[in-house]
Amino acid sequence: MARTSRKRSTTANRAIAAGAALLLGGGGLVAANVYASAGEAKNSPQTKAVVQSLSTISCPDVANAAQLANVPEAARPEVDRNLALLDNQITEAYKRFADSKSAIERDAGFANNAIINPLKDKRVATIDRIAIAVGRTGARPQGLESLAACTLKADNSPTAGQGNNGGQGQGNGQGQGQGNGQGNGQNNNGGQNQGNNGGQGNGNNNGNGQNGGQNQGQNGGQGGGQGGVQGGNGPDASDFVDITTVQPNVQKVRNGRNGSRGSFSSDCGVNENGIFNPDNVIVAAGVSNGAHHFHDYIGNQNNDAFATDESLAAGQTSCQNQGDKSSYFWPVLRLQNAGAEADANKPGGGIEGNVGKIQTPTQVTNTFVGNPKSKVTAMPRLLRIITGDAKAFVNGNANANASWSCTGFENRQLKDKYPICPQGSQVVRTFKFQSCWDGQNIDSANHRTHVAFADAQGNCANGFQAIPQLQQRVVYNVPPGPGFAVDSFPEQLHKPVTDHGDFINVFDENLMNGLVSCINEGRKCNNNA
Numbered sequence: 441m442a443r444t445s446r447k448r449s450t451t452a453n454r455a456i457a458a459g460a461a462l463l464l465g466g467g468g469l470v471a472a473n474v475y476a477s478a479g480e481a482k483n484s485p486q487t488k489a490v491v492q493s494l495s496t497i498s499c500p501d502v503a504n505a506a507q508l509a510n511v512p513e514a515a516r517p518e519v520d521r522n523l524a525l526l527d528n529q530i531t532e533a534y535k536r537f538a539d540s541k542s543a544i545e546r547d548a549g550f551a552n553n554a555i556i557n558p559l560k561d562k563r564v565a566t567i568d569r570i571a572i573a574v575g576r577t578g579a580r581p582q583g584l585e586s587l588a589a590c591t592l593k594a595d596n597s598p599t600a601g602q603g604n605n606g607g608q609g610q611g612n613g614q615g616q617g618q619g620n621g622q623g624n625g626q627n628n629n630g631g632q633n634q635g636n637n638g639g640q641g642n643g644n645n646n647g648n649g650q651n652g653g654q655n656q657g658q659n660g661g662q663g664g665g666q667g668g669v670q671g672g673n674g675p676d677a678s679d680f681v682d683i684t685t686v687q688p689n690v691q692k693v694r695n696g697r698n699g700s701r702g703s704f705s706s707d708c709g710v711n712e713n714g715i716f717n718p719d720n721v722i723v724a725a726g727v728s729n730g731a732h733h734f735h736d737y738i739g740n741q742n743n744d745a746f747a748t749d750e751s752l753a754a755g756q757t758s759c760q761n762q763g764d765k766s767s768y769f770w771p772v773l774r775l776q777n778a779g780a781e782a783d784a785n786k787p788g789g790g791i792e793g794n795v796g797k798i799q800t801p802t803q804v805t806n807t808f809v810g811n812p813k814s815k816v817t818a819m820p821r822l823l824r825i826i827t828g829d830a831k832a833f834v835n836g837n838a839n840a841n842a843s844w845s846c847t848g849f850e851n852r853q854l855k856d857k858y859p860i861c862p863q864g865s866q867v868v869r870t871f872k873f874q875s876c877w878d879g880q881n882i883d884s885a886n887h888r889t890h891v892a893f894a895d896a897q898g899n900c901a902n903g904f905q906a907i908p909q910l911q912q913r914v915v916y917n918v919p920p921g922p923g924f925a926v927d928s929f930p931e932q933l934h935k936p937v938t939d940h941g942d943f944i945n946v947f948d949e950n951l952m953n954g955l956v957s958c959i960n961e962g963r964k965c966n967n968n969a
Contacts, residue, residue, distance in 0.1 A: 467610065488879055495592075496537075496593050496595065497530060497556075497559070498593035499526075499559075499834070500529055500589075502587050505584060508581060509625060509884075509886065510885060511578075512573055515574050515577050516885065517725070517744040518570075519570050519885070520726075522569050523570070524627040526563060526799060529559060529566065533555050533556075533790060534930045535589070537592075538673060538930075540555070543932075556592065560590060565922075567587065567588055568585065571585075576722070595676065596628045619842055624889070643677065647713060671843065673793040674925070675936070679833055680860050683846045683849045683859040684849070686849075686852040686854065689852060690850070690853055693897065693898045694728075694812065696812055698813060698814055699814065700809055700816050700960045701959075701962040702810055702961055702962045703808065705805060705967065706759050707759065707806075707966070708759040708804070709758045709804070710802070712885075715741060716735065716736065716772065717734065718731050719743075721743060721747045722826060722944070723887055724745065727748075728787075729787040730927045731771075731830070732788055733772075733792065733794050733929060735769040735770060735772065735927075735928050735942075736772050736798075737935065738758075738759075738804060738942070739767050741756040741758060742754070743769065743944070745753075745813070749822050752822070753946060755946075759967075760967045762949065763947060764946075765947070767943070769941075771926045771928065771939065772799070773793065773798070773928075774798055775799060775918060775919075776795055776796035776924065778796050781795070781797055790931075793930045796925075803913070807910075807958065808909065808955055812897075812898035812932055813898040814906050815960045816906045816908050817906065817907055818876070818953060818956050821882075821945060821946070821947070821952075822945060822946065824883045825891050825945075826940060827874065827940060827943075827966055828840060828940030831929060832935070832937045833932045833933065833935040837937060840937035841855070842871050843869075844857050844870075845859055845865045846861035846865040846867060847915065849861075849865065853934070856921070858910065858925070859937055867915070868913060870913055871914075872945055873891075874891035874893050874909075875906060875907055876894065876907070878891070894906070908955060908956065910943055926939050
């Protein structure tokens with residue numbers, strides 16, 4: 441029998457090339473709309489341009505799918521375990537993607553054939569188990585399978601800048617040496633650059649740069665900063681901005697006649713006890729390393745993946761007022777080239793690209809405030825609230841809410857940039873939590889819809905009632921300039937927009953009632969009502 445040969449079409453080659461990606465060590469890459477034609481070699485410059493154009497894996501967020509808005513209570517544990525498994529699958533695929541530089545360079549189809557398509561197959565099976573679990577006690581959700589396919593995503597960073605993970609100023613060392621980038625020439629992402637992982641000034645191993653460019657240092661930081669990234673998956677220099685160049689952007693809502701103007705502050709320390717874990721009992725109860733990044737914990741000392749309502753209620757607290765056993769937690773901040781941390785070879789830590797010394801805040805304030813239009817009602821005990829979105833880089837900014845600033849400049853808040861603070865100023869993270877409650881539920885299937893933000897005028901939507909709003913301020917004394925980042929899911933590339941905060945209300949009833957009275961009566965209270 442004669443053998444039939446079939447030549448792959450140009451369209452097919454373009455599709456394969458468009459799906460491939462190459463992760464470079466500094467984080468995000470610049471998008472390139474280049475395709476390899478049928479006749480191009482696998483390692484041609486055109487193909488390499490394509491595989492260098494994408495930087496991470498983007499998958500639909502099944503947890504926030506409309507079909508899972510009303511998961512029956514009996515099905516939630518199994519659904520949550522499978523949602524956590526979806527995160528594990530993305531993490532594993534991202535690791536393979538990040539480790540496949542040479543394979544993708546040799547074969548542009550490798551990313552799809554060995555990473556994206558197998559990931560889809562795993563997600564199909566897991567999503568089906570979620571649908572079955574819901575269907576046992578309720579209506580089986582339809583259309584979830586459409587969320588199985590993932591894509592490769594470009595980090596749309598500007599092509600012109602200071603180089604990957606670089607900056608201006610002094611880094612950690614001085615001396616003559618070879619820089620790591622191309623200086624003022626064209627960087628390997630096609631833009632004007634001060635050197636890959638380089639910066640202007642005296643950085644580590646300062647030198648004249650390789651490849652003919654004038655590079656003033658490997659991993660140089662801005663303004664005495666600490667330098668570039670060790671984790672290999674972000675952030676990028678374009679994720680930082682000089683706070684002095686940002687225009688004031690904070691607008692305050694005016695209090696109405698019936699508003700609640702008081703405040704209540706609970707001092708719970710700065711995690712002096714060093715309680716860290718990569719769990720999240722709200723979104724992945726019973727799952728070790730459910731967050732894939734480490735959290736700081738203050739308040740309740742018993743919070744991990746296996747905490748129960750009973751163990752939280754019985755736990756010790758770091759809060760001065762022992763009636764506040766609430767749990768407050770957020771992703772740790774690290775200096776990425778300040779040396780190895782104890783979790784350097786552990787899940788949630790270095791294994792997943794979260795590297796560097798964890799920074800203890802210099803100050804944390806937990807302040808509960810009122811509503812500008814109405815009185816507030818007590819939070820229900822064990823209410824869970826998440827503010828911000830740990831996956832905002834892939835999901836988009838709809839739920840991004842945490843903000844960044846500097847002391848002395850807090851009328852300028854950033855959601856998608858880290859601040860470069862002037863000398864003497866400290867980095868500030870701010871979390872403002874949802875302040876409207878549905879009046880019935882302490883949690884919801886997606887951990888969001890039982891609470892909501894007030895509108896621009898301070899009004900809660902119909903059916904929701906105003907509760908005290910937790911406003912959290914976390915301050916760090918870190919060297920000025922690039923070199924710090926929050927922990928994140930690996931594929932989120934440590935982007936500042938992924939910052940988020942978590943809260944579980946474990947106030948005792950008397951203290952919560954006193955807190956509400958303090959706010960509604962317009963008083964300012966600290967640690968006791």
